[in-house]
Amino acid sequence: MTPHNHAKAGDYADAVLLPGDPLRAKWIAETFLDAPELVNSVRNCLGYTGTYKGKRVSVQASGMGQPSLAIYAHELINTYGVTTLIRVGTCGGLNAKVKVRDLILAQAASTDSAIVKGRFGAFNFAPIADFGLLRSAADKAEAAGMRYHAGNMLSSDIFYHADGMAGYDKLPEHGVIGVEMEAAALYTLAARFGVRALTICTMTDCLITGQEIDADQRQTSLREMVSVALEVAIEG
Numbered sequence: 001m002t003p004h005n006h007a008k009a010g011d012y013a014d015a016v017l018l019p020g021d022p023l024r025a026k027w028i029a030e031t032f033l034d035a036p037e038l039v040n041s042v043r044n045c046l047g048y049t050g051t052y053k054g055k056r057v058s059v060q061a062s063g064m065g066q067p068s069l070a071i072y073a074h075e076l077i078n079t080y081g082v083t084t085l086i087r088v089g090t091c092g093g094l095n096a097k098v099k100v101r102d103l104i105l106a107q108a109a110s111t112d113s114a115i116v117k118g119r120f121g122a123f124n125f126a127p128i129a130d131f132g133l134l135r136s137a138a139d140k141a142e143a144a145g146m147r148y149h150a151g152n153m154l155s156s157d158i159f160y161h162a163d164g165m166a167g168y169d170k171l172p173e174h175g176v177i178g179v180e181m182e183a184a185a186l187y188t189l190a191a192r193f194g195v196r197a198l199t200i201c202t203m204t205d206c207l208i209t210g211q212e213i214d215a216d217q218r219q220t221s222l223r224e225m226v227s228v229a230l231e232v233a234i235e236g
């Protein structure tokens, strides 16, 4: 047990999906998992374990932002022995080629966060996805006919930039295609502790075109993203 998680040893599967939103964790558990059991509800940051296609898998909400995700990821890895962490999030679009509902597989994650930047002194560490998980997710999205983009994500500590698009500076012109708030910390912790991590996001609002997902599309496209993540998770 930890200050943020009252699950017992063995309550989590080796692979855990990490949505930001606790209610998305509940929806994933109730919609996709067989015999889901609530294993954590501290702060309402819900965690569940069940089976998917006969294999044990968990889902744990990470909250919003890198400090919050870092707490849950750190504890899942170091207290509960989790070895595969797959974030299933939403993100904004920073490239017009990425349409709402498209998946972004975060191959790498740039960041403005001190949680990563403060750790490497003179160096700019490059947080990257586990290649096996990335390749598997790309294969599965492709096989299912989904639109997806593998590329550089921005994990920002700031949702409301005071300067609007200028807040993203030169990142879009250097190939950064989406923005969310957790992947870089997840990849950095995975690297530090020698486990596997991937971030998959559904693009819900394009900051370039102003296009936004509507309520009906949101559920369908999150469903597609979660199916891909679960298929990757149970591969072991």
Ligand SMILES: O=P(O)(O)O[C@H]1O[C@H](CO)[C@@H](O)[C@H]1O
Pocket (backbone or CB within 6 Å): 019, 020, 021, 063, 064, 065, 088, 089, 090, 091, 159, 179, 180, 181, 182
């Ligand atoms: O939908 P989730 O997984 O929460 O992800 C995105 O949504 C939140 C901001 O609205 C941030 O957590 C961001 O990363």
Ligand SMILES: O=c1cc[nH]c(=O)[nH]1
Pocket (backbone or CB within 6 Å): 090, 091, 092, 093, 159, 179, 180, 181, 204, 205
């Ligand atoms: O624009 C967006 C949309 C989702 N999540 C973010 O962090 N930014």
